[in-house]
Amino acid sequence: MILKELKLLKFRRYSDRYFQFNQNINFISGINGSGKTSVLEAIHYLSLTKSFRTNINSEAINDGQKYFQIFGNFLNKQSLGLLINLNYSRTDGKRVIVNGIPETRVSDHIGKIPIVILSPDSVHVTDGTQSERRSFIDKILSQAFQEYFVNLLEFRRRLSARNQTLIDYFKKGKNHYDAFFESQDELLVQYALKIHTYRMGFQREFNLIFQDYFRQFSHISKTVEFRIIPNIEADDEEKYEGFCLRRLKENFRRDLISGRTSTGPQYDEIKIILGEHDIKPFGSQGEHKITQIALIFAEGKYLEKIKDEPVIYLLDDLFAYLDARHCQKIVDFIGKHNQVFITATDVKETLQYGFEKLKDAMVIDIGEGKIK
Ligand SMILES: Nc1ncnc2c1ncn2[C@@H]1O[C@H](COP(=O)(O)OP(=O)(O)OP(=O)(O)O)[C@@H](O)[C@H]1O
Ligand SMILES: [Mg+2]
Numbered sequence: 494m495i496l497k498e499l500k501l502l503k504f505r506r507y508s509d510r511y512f513q514f515n516q517n518i519n520f521i522s523g524i525n526g527s528g529k530t531s532v533l534e535a536i537h538y539l540s541l542t543k544s545f546r547t548n549i550n551s552e553a554i555n556d557g558q559k560y561f562q563i564f565g566n567f568l569n570k571q572s573l574g575l576l577i578n579l580n581y582s583r584t585d586g587k588r589v590i591v592n593g594i595p596e597t598r599v600s601d602h603i604g605k606i607p608i609v610i611l612s613p614d615s616v617h618v619t620d621g622t623q624s625e626r627r628s629f630i631d632k633i634l635s636q637a638f639q640e641y642f643v644n645l646l647e648f649r650r651r652l653s654a655r656n657q658t659l660i661d662y663f664k665k666g667k668n669h670y671d672a673f674f675e676s677q678d679e680l681l682v683q684y685a686l687k688i689h690t691y692r693m694g695f696q697r698e699f700n701l702i703f704q705d706y707f708r709q710f711s712h713i714s715k716t717v718e719f720r721i722i723p724n725i726e727a728d729d730e731e732k733y734e735g736f737c738l739r740r741l742k743e744n745f746r747r748d749l750i751s752g753r754t755s756t757g758p759q760y761d762e763i764k765i766i767l768g769e770h771d772i773k774p775f776g777s778q779g780e781h782k783i784t785q786i787a788l789i790f791a792e793g794k795y796l797e798k799i800k801d802e803p804v805i806y807l808l809d810d811l812f813a814y815l816d817a818r819h820c821q822k823i824v825d826f827i828g829k830h831n832q833v834f835i836t837a838t839d840v841k842e843t844l845q846y847g848f849e850k851l852k853d854a855m856v857i858d859i860g861e862g863k864i865k
Contacts, residue, residue: 496567803832
């Protein structure tokens with residue numbers, strides 16, 4: 494997939510701005526605060542219908558305005574065009590229109606434009622909370638499989654309904670696990686099982702790719718593993734539903750007091766094990782960075798395999814992450830196969846890493862307001 498053109502209306506600091514891009518490497522250059530990350534954010538909106546920096550869409554509306562619009566002209570590997578328009582208004586919310594046809598559900602859109610992002614705001618897989626780590630997997634699987642995304646949304650809806658019922662029961666002094674809970678939980682565990690099955694399948698396949706990139710990108714000789722520790726440990730999937738149901742029942746009184754369901758994939762844990770240790774408390778800064786880079790390229794490779802379509806890489810402030818040697822490896826890796834957007838305050842410094850050798854590198858200098 495490549496993005497040929499982008500138009501931003503009333504988005505962040507842009508009132509009306511048109512960009513044309515190269516099919517390979519695009520450097521978005523400009524001083525701090527010039528609007529580089531906002532361009533990546535707009536592309537992220539067109540792919541995942543949301544920002545990676547905020548959950549509050551109105552923050553992205555240009556100051557004093559009522560709406561923003563983003564237009565993207567994409568081309569897939571079969572040379573079919575995809576014209577995507579995302580509108581957000583304070584009064585009418587969000588709408589996504591593809592080739593003139595409005596998307597009825599977000600789940601119909603996610604996955605059409607496979608992207609991978611590396612950004613100081615989005616990379617918390619190695620050092621973030623468990624919830625941030627889970628969202629790393631959920632974001633990949635949701636782009637890869639529509640069924641996963643639809644199932645995840647339904648699971649979350651049922652889970653929050655269950656939590657609300659726990660609160661209501663507690664207020665009314667009802668403290669028995671009754672037939673109503675049993676029937677709801679029997680349905681809930683079916684959604685839980687599907688999430689579990691996808692995640693375990695992902696772990697197997699992703700680890701092979703991740704370990705391979707980690708070896709390629711780093712000079713670190715330790716082994717690495719992306720490990721999911723499921724909240725429900727069942728040695729086979731057939732047993733999963735039974736175990737999960739039993740734990741929901743056993744923990745009912747406790748959950749009633751907290752008003753929260755303590756069993757299920759919403760508490761799966763993710764650890765990245767470097768050598769013998771969990772990287773979060775033990776990893777050095779450099780180890781975190783290299784692991785994050787290997788993770789996002791593995792994410793890209795995994796998505797490409799599933800979608801059979803080249804992904805677009807958004808690399809925000811890449812050079813804050815890397816030294817010259819690692820930059821060189823990225824250059825070699827990116828080659829000519831993918832479209833990449835890299836933001837940088839100093840492009841001269843960036844080019845010295847060898848990016849200018851790539852045939853189709855292009856510099857878009859937004860700091861001065863012109864396209865070179
Ligand atoms: N809704 C908005 N309306 C107008 N201006 C905004 C809005 N949101 C952010 N800005 C401005 O946009 C600029 C930030 O844009 P962005 O983060 O894209 O810059 P950047 O070039 O990536 O900067 P840096 O190099 O520091 O990362 C800031 O000056 C900020 O004040
Ligand atoms: Mg920025």
